[in-house]
Amino acid sequence: MQTxxxxxxxxxxxAENLSVEQxxxxxxxxxxxxxxxxxxLAGRSATIKRGLSQAQAESYQQRLQLxxxxxxxxxxxxxxxxxxxxxxxxEAREPTRNPGQxxxxxxxxxxxxxxxQGAEYxxxxxxxxxxxxxxxxxxxxxxxxxxxxxxxxxTLIDGxxxxxxxxxxxxxxxxxVAIVAVIVWMVVGELFxxxxxxxxxxxxxxxxxxxxxxxxxxxxxxAYRNIRFDFNGGYGEAAMVLLVWPLLSLLSLLLLAxxxxxxxxxxxxxxxxxxxxxxxFKATAGxxxxxxxxxxxxxxxxxxxxxxxxxxxxxxxxILVGVIGxxxxxxxxxxxxxxxxxxxxxxxxxxxxxxxxxxRMVWIYFSNTLLIVLTLGLFTxxxxxxMAAYRAECTQVxxxxxxxxxxxxxxxxxxxxxxxxxxxxxxxVSFV
Numbered sequence: 001m002q003t004x005x006x007x008x009x010x011x012x013x014x015a016e017n018l019s020v021e022q023x024x025x026x027x028x029x030x031x032x033x034x035x036x037x038x039x040x041l042a043g044r045s046a047t048i049k050r051g052l053s054q055a056q057a058e059s060y061q062q063r064l065q066l067x068x069x070x071x072x073x074x075x076x077x078x079x080x081x082x083x084x085x086x087x088x089x090x091e092a093r094e095p096t097r098n099p100g101q102x103x104x105x106x107x108x109x110x111x112x113x114x115x116x117q118g119a120e121y122x123x124x125x126x127x128x129x130x131x132x133x134x135x136x137x138x139x140x141x142x143x144x145x146x147x148x149x150x151x152x153x154x155t156l157i158d159g160x161x162x163x164x165x166x167x168x169x170x171x172x173x174x175x176x177v178a179i180v181a182v183i184v185w186m187v188v189g190e191l192f193x194x195x196x197x198x199x200x201x202x203x204x205x206x207x208x209x210x211x212x213x214x215x216x217x218x219x220x221x222x223a224y225r226n227i228r229f230d231f232n233g234g235y236g237e238a239a240m241v242l243l244v245w246p247l248l249s250l251l252s253l254l255l256l257a258x259x260x261x262x263x264x265x266x267x268x269x270x271x272x273x274x275x276x277x278x279x280x281f282k283a284t285a286g287x288x289x290x291x292x293x294x295x296x297x298x299x300x301x302x303x304x305x306x307x308x309x310x311x312x313x314x315x316x317x318x319i320l321v322g323v324i325g326x327x328x329x330x331x332x333x334x335x336x337x338x339x340x341x342x343x344x345x346x347x348x349x350x351x352x353x354x355x356x357x358x359x360r361m362v363w364i365y366f367s368n369t370l371l372i373v374l375t376l377g378l379f380t381x382x383x384x385x386x387m388a389a390y391r392a393e394c395t396q397v398x399x400x401x402x403x404x405x406x407x408x409x410x411x412x413x414x415x416x417x418x419x420x421x422x423x424x425x426x427x428x429v430s431f432v
Contacts, residue, residue, distance in 0.1 A: 005076050006057040007050035012043040013070040025349050026067035108399050114392035116154035118382030124150055125381040141171035151388055157397055166221035208238035233271035241267045258288040265341050274347055283344035298329055331362035351398035364390055
C-alpha cells in the first residue's frame with residue numbers, strides 16, 4: 001500500500017447527538033487549538049491532514065468521527081493546491097490507539113487524597129525553622145523545596161503522588177536578585193528621594209516579567225507521573241493582568257474589579273499546560289460579576305443588620321454581628337472563589353470538581369489561628385496539614401476515558417517539552 005496519497009477532510013458536518021461544549025472538549029483533547037475548534041464549530045471546511053497512507057487516513061477518520069466530526073477521505077491531487085485556495089489546513093494529533101477500544105468512553109471520579117500527618121511534618125518544619133535562623137535566612141530556598149516536596153509527595157490522584165523537582169540554588173539566585181534590587185532602591189531612596197520615585201517605573205515594568213518567570217519555574221518543577229507542567233504566559237498579557245486591569249478597576253471605582261479578577265484567573269489557567277496539553281478556563285466574566293454581587297449583598301446585609309442592632313439593642317451586640325459578618329464573608333470568599341475557579345478548569349476532556357464548604361473553611365481558619373496563637377506557633381505544622389487534607393477531601397478529578405492511556409500519550413510527547421529552567425527563577429509567586 002503506497003503512502004502519501006490521501007487526505008482527511010472536514011466539510012462542515014458534525015454529529016447531531018453531541019452538544020457544542022462536548023464537541024469542543026473532544027476536539028481540544030485531540031490537540032486542536034482553540035481557533036481551529038471555533039473554525040470547525042462554525043461549519044467551515046478544513047483539511048485535517050494530508051500526505052497519508054490509506055490505513056493512516058482511515059485511522060484519522062475513525063478517531064475524528066468518534067470525537068463528533070463527519071470526516072471524508074479523499075485522494076490527493078497530483079498537483080498541490082495553490083496557497084490561499086481551498087479549505088483551511090489543520091494538523092491533528094496522530095491517533096495512538098485502536099479507535100474501537102474507545103467505545104464507550106468510560107467516565108469516573110478520582111478523589112484527591114492527602115496522606116500527610118501533622119506530627120510527621122513537624123519534624124521537617126522545626127528543622128527548617130532552626131536552619132533558617134542559624135543561617136540568617138540563607139536556608140530559606142532549601143526549606144521551601146523540602147516543604148513542597150512533602151506536600152506534593154503526600155497529595156495523590158489515582159494512587160500516584162505529585163513531584164516537586166526544583167533546585168534550591170536556582171531559587172536562591174532568583175531571590176538574591178530580588179533582594180539586591182530592593183536594597184539598591186532603598187539606598188537610592190535615602191540618598192536621592194526623587195530618583196527613587198523614578199526607579200519605581202522600571203521596577204513596575206519589570207514586575208510582569210518577574211511574575212511570568214516565577215510562574216513558569218513553579219510549573220516546570222511540578223510533575224505528575226514524570227510529566228512536567230508548564231506555563232507559557234507572555235509579558236503583554238501579564239502586564240494587563242498585573243498593572244492595567246487593576247488600575248482601571250480603581251479608576252472605575254471597583255466596577256471593573258470582577259472583570260480584572262476573571263482576566264487574572266484566565267491568564268493563570270489558559271497559559272498552563274500538562275505535558276503538551278493546555279488547561280482551559282471555561283468561566284465567564286459574568287460568573288465573576290455574579291460572585292462579587294453576592295459578596296456585595298452579604299456586605300450590605302451585615303452592615304444594615306449591625307446598624308439596626310446598634311440602634312435598637314446594643315452597640316456591643318452590633319460588634320458581635322460585625323465579627324460574624326466578617327467570618328461569613330471570609331468563608332464565602334475563600335470557598336466560593338476556589339470552587340468557581342476549579343469547577344471551570346478543564347484539561348483536555350478531563351475536568352475538576354471543588355466542593356469547599358463555607359462554614360467549614362471559616363472554622364478551620366479560625367481554630368487554626370487560635371491554636372497557633374495559644375501554642376506560640378508550634379501548631380503551625382498541624383494547621384497546614386489540616387487545611388491541605390480538607391482541600392484534598394473536597395477536590396475530585398473528573399476522568400473522561402482511560403487515565404493511564406492519557407498519561408502514556410503525554411509521556412510520548414514529553415521529550416518535546418522545553419523546560420527552559422535556565423531562564424526561569426522563583427521569587428515566591430505561585431499558582432492560586
